[in-house]
Amino acid sequence: MAKKAKKTVKSIEPNIVDLANGWMKQYKLDYKLEQESLNDAIDKALADYFSKNGGSGANRPDAKLLLRDKKLHDWPVLIEYKGYKDKLVKLGSDGQVENKKTNGEPLYKNINSYAVNGAVHYANAVLHFTNYTDIIAIGMTGYRDEQGEIRHEIGVYYVSKKNFGAGQRVGDFDDFSFLAPKNFDQFITQVEALSLTPEQREQLKAKREQEVIASLIKLNNDIYKNEEPKLSEKDRVYLVAASIIATIGVPGKVEPLEKEDLKSSTEKGNTDGEIILRKIKAFLNEKHIPEAKRNTIERSLQNTLTGEIINKVENGESQLRRVFYKIIDDIGIYYKIGLSTDFTGKLFNEMYSWLKFSPDKLNDVVLTPSYVATLLVKLARVNKDSYVWDFATGSAGLLVAAMNEMLIDAKRSIHSPEALLQKELHIKAEQLLGLEILEDIYMLAILNMILMGDGSSNILNKDSLRDFDGHYGFGKTDEEFPADAFVLNPPYSAAGNGMNFVERALSMMHKGYAAIIIQNSAGSGRAAEINKRILQRNTLLASIKMPGDLFIGKSSVQTNVYVFRVGEKHQKDDTVRFIDFSEDGYTRTNRRKASINLRDTNHARERYQEVVDLVRYGRSKLHFFTEKEFYEGHIDPTDGADWNQSAPIDTRPTLADFKKTVSDYLAWEVSNLLRRQANTEDGLGK
Incomplete structure (x- = not known):
């Protein structure tokens, strides 16, 4: 008798899409579908970020919105749909959305398979490559129950520089009515009330620290192995420093340098190095860095940035532009989310190791x-x-x-x-x-x-x-x-x-x-x-x-x-x-x-x-x-060599020590007596 074929569970994603988008139509929300543009900054961020399968591009949320709260703060909302049971979210052992392996590499399987994980991935793209610092990531999935009725699940997460891009679950929601204009400000109040416990902050910091190290090692090895002509250790450190300063920006004063601003032009005054140096000068000026210090920084970085070889254009691109792209792609996220002491410590410890010392x-x-x-x-x-x-x-x-x-x-x-x-x-x-x-x-x-x-x-x-x-x-x-x-x-x-x-x-x-x-x-x-x-x-x-x-x-x-x-x-x-x-x-x-x-x-x-x-x-x-x-x-002030003392050990025996010694001796004597007696009896029996 032939085996009965195993029944394949069919995705109901089209039904989930229809249900969710229907809610947004009902609330008259200006949402954009997968292939539609939301705005240039977010579109470009999604295109530049590594995709759910590796590589770049092809980051297309199923739906996306840009909503404004009563404080005139804009909130990107990125939505990902799935159509299977138990495919809402995959959490790690620490209770956080598990989008990365322990070594900091992307966990593509989870990003691809789970709705919330995919949405959080898209949110990190926006966090990495735009000036938006607060994003809402929504995952939704569903299935048909035994009676054929559609059952759906919604996961709503807050992704921000405040939580290092890891994401925090906001609450339980049955539909998308929290996005409706009349409810959105109340929802944002709920979001802003979220906080991390000290333990959670430490866990997230530890994760990010390891990612910083992994990214810097990857970056250094990439530049060392793949860049010709070779760049010295000092040049590599200065290029990281210059790239970070140029892309920080000063709100309302100096626009952050974007990757597309580097054209690999051979026109005098507009080489990639000169463009980066101009941005650094503007930043330092707006930060009111003292003139002598500005001159020192600019002079130090200028030698690396304006060198003829690093700005030479081959196949339409300078080496400087290529390295700048690598730096921004590999470590940009860590200062976009707000570097703390822990992060900068890791950053500079690793960069320190690039420099050679006797x-x-x-x-x-x-x-x-x-x-x-x-x-x-x-x-x-x-x-x-x-x-x-x-x-x-x-x-x-x-x-x-x-x-x-x-x-x-x-x-x-x-x-x-x-x-x-x-x-x-x-x-x-x-x-x-x-x-x-x-x-x-x-x-x-x-x-x-x-x-x-x-x-x-x-x-x-x-x-x-x-x-x-x-x-x-x-x-x-x-x-x-x-x-x-x-x-x-x-x-x-x-x-x-x-x-x-x-x-x-x-x-x-x-x-x-x-x-x-x-x-x-x-x-x-x-x-x-x-x-x-x-x-x-x-x-x-x-x-x-x-x-x-x-x-x-x-x-x-x-x-x-x-x-x-x-x-x-x-x-x-x-x-x-x-x-x-x-x-x-x-x-x-x-x-x-x-x-x-x-x-x-x-x-x-x-x-x-x-x-x-x-x-x-x-x-x-x-x-x-x-x-x-x-x-x-105490120490002797006239000695100078008695600063490393330890608690003195009392070697005087106590009554307990004496009792233990006597007890051990008597046990040894009894053991010897019994052994001699046993040996004597064995001899008599032979």
Whole structure:
């Protein structure tokens, strides 16, 4: 007997399309179908973004709208239909729309097969390539039940720079009436009320961080392998910096540079490099970057952008235009959605690795992880009124962390919008100062601060030990910078592993606090003479032993964090808090293909806050740590080599130790007695 053929489930997508579009007709909504144009910007974004099958183009939502709310804010609405049961949305284990693999690559199967996943994919195209920052993604599917009746499901998601493009479910909806003009403002109120929990934000940040790394590795490898003639490491870094600055724009002042603006013209004054450079100059001018700094940035980038070879046109395209396209396509999304400290840290750590340094400088160019930067800032007691400086600023990660802490404190304590705005401007323009001697890294610091809201005014390309007099670099150049907070990760090859930077900075301060992370041999003899001089004017408050794998993959040095009170001589009876922070709660790996190389496996965030509290308030704040990791002791101010102490181990035996020893001995004796008796009996029986 022949097997009965398996019944194939037929898609009812045409019925779903008819039902949904019928609702929109009923509400008199001006919707556009798959092949129709919504507007040039959105049409082009959908064409430029990678498709649901890979490659570019062919991103065609089944329906799309552009709706305006009562605040005159435009909301793109992108709709995708399916016609099968259980094809509404595919979520990952974290509860988020699963459109990417763990390595950051697109998950085409999900994007193709599920209605919401497809709509969120389209929304990210708009987020990536337009100025729209808030998009509604709608998925709808359906099936026929046992009686042949159509059953439908609707998924409505909010995709925004606020949720890093991941999307958030808005609520339950039975039809599209929430899009009707009379209901739309109420719906938008519901959307704007959405928020992410701290845990969700951390999860999404971790995902995006890995995507940044994967995208930058791909970009660097692509340029290195496929671009002829070859571009140097410095050129590759400068091209990324130039492309980002040119495409940020200033609302209402400077239009972001679009890909189609580069024509690969050979006309003098209109080469691709000259077009990018003009856009950068306009941006810097509108951002009111000081003239001397503008000139430095423009001069540094000009050499790369206006070179004859990179602008040479072959087959209708310059190498510069081709590389610009790659940069925007690969990493554009990450600053479109609003780069946070975590993202810029990953961005600049990876770009750092593109630059080549001599072997003796490798340990000097390791960036501070963002969570360690935040620790240093909190240990230095930074608040909205602090004046913070860094004498070896690298890519400005420590100053970015300080700026964030200052802005958070300002928002917490200032309740007048106008006063808050003025304070934020003052923080960025006058309360941060950084020095970086390496020009390549200085350029990254400038770009970092511009991306983070522009606290770049007093980022100086100077030798902090020889050329810096303690004054503002721009603006109030005749005034001393009134530093009362100092944060530092110095070059470890410098004198005393870098303690000479600490001595120099603290000698120019009158009050405040300092927190530095440094190779721990600086506190055990390598910098003894410098340390003794430092303690003549400053008090060592704490010595914190950091995890040995903190800089895994970058450097293998053991580090300590030292915390000082500035302007008070250290007395021999001053208490120093020694903390063993070897177990900080994070598990680190160094695998390029790992989805996440940093995992919070043991209350890491809570442990970092506890360290801050222990340094400030003492043992009353012990929770995750014990007396084995926390010790209050003293140092000899005339020694300089006794800064790395640990809790003393009490070797005196207790009564319990004695009882255990006696118990173990008696057990051993009984065991021997029984064994001898057994052997004797065996001998008698033979």
